[in-house]
Amino acid sequence: MFVSHLSLVDFRSYEHVDVELGEGINAFVGPNGQGKTNIVEAIGYLATLRSHRVASEIPLIRAGTERAVIRSRIVRGDRASTVEVEIVPGKSNRARINRGSLTRARDILGLLHAVTFAPEDLVLVKGDPDARRDFLDVLCVQLAPRFASVLADYERVLRQRNTLLKTASGPRRGSDEGGFDLHTLEVWDAKLAQLGAKITHLRHGIVQELAPHIARTYDEVSAGQGVATAMYRSSLDAYADDEQTIGAATTISEAMIEAQLLDTLAKLRAKELQRGVTLVGPHRDDVVLTINDLAVKSYASHGESWSFALALRLASYDLLTVGPQHESHQWVPWGNDAEPVIILDDVFAELDVKRRDRLVERVARAKQVLITAAVAEDVPEGLDGRRFDVMQAEVTRVL
Amino acid sequence: MSTKPTTIKDVYEGAVQDLIDELGRLPGVGPKSAQRIAFHILDADPADVQRLATALVEAKARVRFCDVCGNVAQAETCQICADPRRIDTVICVVEESKDVVAIERTREFRGKYHVLGGAINPIDGIGPSDLRIRELMARLQDGVVQEVILATDPNVEGEATAAYLARMLTAIEVKITRLASGLPVGGDLEFADEVTLGRAFEGRTLIGS
Ligand SMILES: Nc1ncnc2c1ncn2[C@@H]1O[C@H](COP(=O)(O)OP(=O)(O)OP(=O)(O)O)[C@@H](O)[C@H]1O
Ligand SMILES: [Mg+2]
Ligand SMILES: [Zn+2]
Numbered sequence: 001m002f003v004s005h006l007s008l009v010d011f012r013s014y015e016h017v018d019v020e021l022g023e024g025i026n027a028f029v030g031p032n033g034q035g036k037t038n039i040v041e042a043i044g045y046l047a048t049l050r051s052h053r054v055a056s057e058i059p060l061i062r063a064g065t066e067r068a069v070i071r072s073r074i075v076r077g078d079r080a081s082t083v084e085v086e087i088v089p090g091k092s093n094r095a096r097i098n099r100g101s102l103t104r105a106r107d108i109l110g111l112l113h114a115v116t117f118a119p120e121d122l123v124l125v126k127g128d129p130d131a132r133r134d135f136l137d138v139l140c141v142q143l144a145p146r147f148a149s150v151l152a153d154y155e156r157v158l159r160q161r162n163t164l165l166k167t168a169s170g171p172r173r174g175s176d177e178g179g180f181d182l183h184t185l186e187v188w189d190a191k192l193a194q195l196g197a198k199i200t201h202l203r204h205g206i207v208q209e210l211a212p213h214i215a216r217t218y219d220e221v222s223a224g225q226g227v228a229t230a231m232y233r234s235s236l237d238a239y240a241d242d243e244q245t246i247g248a249a250t251t252i253s254e255a256m257i258e259a260q261l262l263d264t265l266a267k268l269r270a271k272e273l274q275r276g277v278t279l280v281g282p283h284r285d286d287v288v289l290t291i292n293d294l295a296v297k298s299y300a301s302h303g304e305s306w307s308f309a310l311a312l313r314l315a316s317y318d319l320l321t322v323g324p325q326h327e328s329h330q331w332v333p334w335g336n337d338a339e340p341v342i343i344l345d346d347v348f349a350e351l352d353v354k355r356r357d358r359l360v361e362r363v364a365r366a367k368q369v370l371i372t373a374a375v376a377e378d379v380p381e382g383l384d385g386r387r388f389d390v391m392q393a394e395v396t397r398v399l
Numbered sequence: 400m401s402t403k404p405t406t407i408k409d410v411y412e413g414a415v416q417d418l419i420d421e422l423g424r425l426p427g428v429g430p431k432s433a434q435r436i437a438f439h440i441l442d443a444d445p446a447d448v449q450r451l452a453t454a455l456v457e458a459k460a461r462v463r464f465c466d467v468c469g470n471v472a473q474a475e476t477c478q479i480c481a482d483p484r485r486i487d488t489v490i491c492v493v494e495e496s497k498d499v500v501a502i503e504r505t506r507e508f509r510g511k512y513h514v515l516g517g518a519i520n521p522i523d524g525i526g527p528s529d530l531r532i533r534e535l536m537a538r539l540q541d542g543v544v545q546e547v548i549l550a551t552d553p554n555v556e557g558e559a560t561a562a563y564l565a566r567m568l569t570a571i572e573v574k575i576t577r578l579a580s581g582l583p584v585g586g587d588l589e590f591a592d593e594v595t596l597g598r599a600f601e602g603r604t605l606i607g608s
Binding site for chain 2 (some may be wrong): 066142153156157159160162163164181183184186187188190191
């Protein structure tokens with residue numbers, strides 16, 4: 001699939017811009033701070049409803065305005081559709097598909113696939129677990145769009161439960177205001193376990209789908225320098241009685257995880273009340289990455305880490321292209337022309353020549369590639385296509 | 400090149416600003432809408448403005464909450480509780496009075512209501528003891544009520560409240576049902592259209608008895 005037209009209103013630095021994009025390579029070139037990343041960020045947002053740079057939506061709205069609109073034309077196979085999303089911080093975002101009536105923004109998930117490579121990707125490998133959880137969740141909503149609401153509800157339940165634990169352990173406990181109510185906590189336990197099991201189950205499945213792609217893409221990027229693996233690590237494992245971890249299990253049922261979560265929450269109750277936080281659940285999970293059986297986070301060199309980060313993005317791209325393989329992972333009907341748009345935000349300047357060449361080789365024939373670079377020389381040879389100059393939030397096609 | 404953005408606050412003073420501030424405190428009214436409404440009021444006929452002001456003051460003075468169900472009422476009991484044609488054996492539990500209005504519009508329901516006054520929401524500091532749950536329990540003591548329909552909002556807090564009530568009600572011999580799914584998840588009951596809400600009522604599921 002590819003984006004043939006993009007139009008922004010009050011998004012980031014753009015008051016209004018229209019860009020006609022082509023299949024193949026589209027390079028955005030211009031000095032720092034002119035608005036190159038802003039363009040590709042908008043396309044990433046259409047695919048994931050998130051920015052690859054910021055967690056809050058406020059910076060996405062042009063300063064001094066209240067709402068931003070991203071409008072696009074997406075071509076998949078021989079069908080084109082218009083997809084439009086309106087971002088209003090503090091309110092629920094809304095979307096419109098093919099001039100239909102307004103719906104929730106969530107309804108556009110799955111219509112566009114995109115994978116963004118950015119200099120920040122090193123945190124996927126070297127950073128804290130939350131970066132890897134985010135990586136999985138972004139992939140998760142593209143592979144299984146209906147899980148967006150599960151993720152949002154889990155976030156909400158977690159915040160509610162943590163607040164309850166805090167007030168229960170705080171000075172108000174036992175006061176005549178009603179104090180701590182065990183029944184209420186049990187209600188939140190049940191919700192947390194129910195939603196948490198869905199997320200753990202899905203992420204476990206996605207890591208299983210991703211792992212063979214990672215092994216292959218790492219082999220390509222590093223030119224056979226090692227065997228890369230990825231395994232889901234559940235926070236439940238630390239409290240389980242048996243040796244079998246969730247990550248190592250080939251099949252695992254949602255009901256089993258739910259029961260285990262409920263069980264563990266009961267076991268941890270005293271500790272949680274003391275600490276005032278939820279100690280187990282998918283918000284504490286991680287993905288363990290290894291090269292030749294050594295944990296990448298602690299052992300890998302800088303170059304190996306970069307190769308792994310690239311491998312993770314390429315593996316997402318491959319997985320989104322071919323779709324999930326295991327029959328129990330058919331979250332949505334996959335359909336044809338699912339190949340994601342590739343976004344390369346400032347990555348070539350970060351890479352050494354070898355990795356750069358291998359990445360070029362890998363993306364040169366992709367359906368659509370969007371590249372940002374400060375100078376034309378940073379766009380590697382072999383990636384010819386459209387070129388746009390970006391200057392003070394004006395985009396001009398030059399090639 | 401850039402000029403300092405002037406906020407609305409910098410511009411108006413005294414009575415006009417007070418009016419904008421008060422309007423801006425209303426739910427769903429942002430600073431721009433508050434400004435627009437304020438100038439609409441300033442432009443309007445004095446008699447119209449007087450009618451609005453009277454309506455506000457009268458409503459606040461006259462409207463109270465039903466002693467039985469907690470719905471808005473003009474007297475000690477609301478019109479629904481006082482209506483002899485309504486069935487006594489089914490109680491529909493909702494979060495707010497506006498949910499009663501939404502359900503009444505569907506014309507699917509002939510029983511009575513119980514308005515909780517919100518949902519369990521630790522972040523907002525609302526626990527079960529802040530809701531009219533004790534009053535609900537009291538209404539179920541005489542064994543007249545056969546079914547309690549839990550019609551709290553289809554969002555995280557509404558679900559938690561329904562789950563909590565279901566637990567509390569297991570001690571009482573009564574059928575407990577929940578509105579069928581199909582309502583927009585994560586939303587407010589009051590925003591569901593009549594047909595969807597009506598269907599959710601017809602297809603309600605048993606969650607305990
Ligand atoms: N919400 C916003 N409102 C107005 N301007 C914004 C907003 N968000 C970002 N900008 C401006 O956009 C510019 C950054 O744009 P962008 O990140 O696209 O730059 P870039 O061309 O990718 O630069 P670089 O080469 O440094 O990566 C900055 O000048 C920033 O001030
Ligand atoms: Mg940039
Ligand atoms: Zn009443």
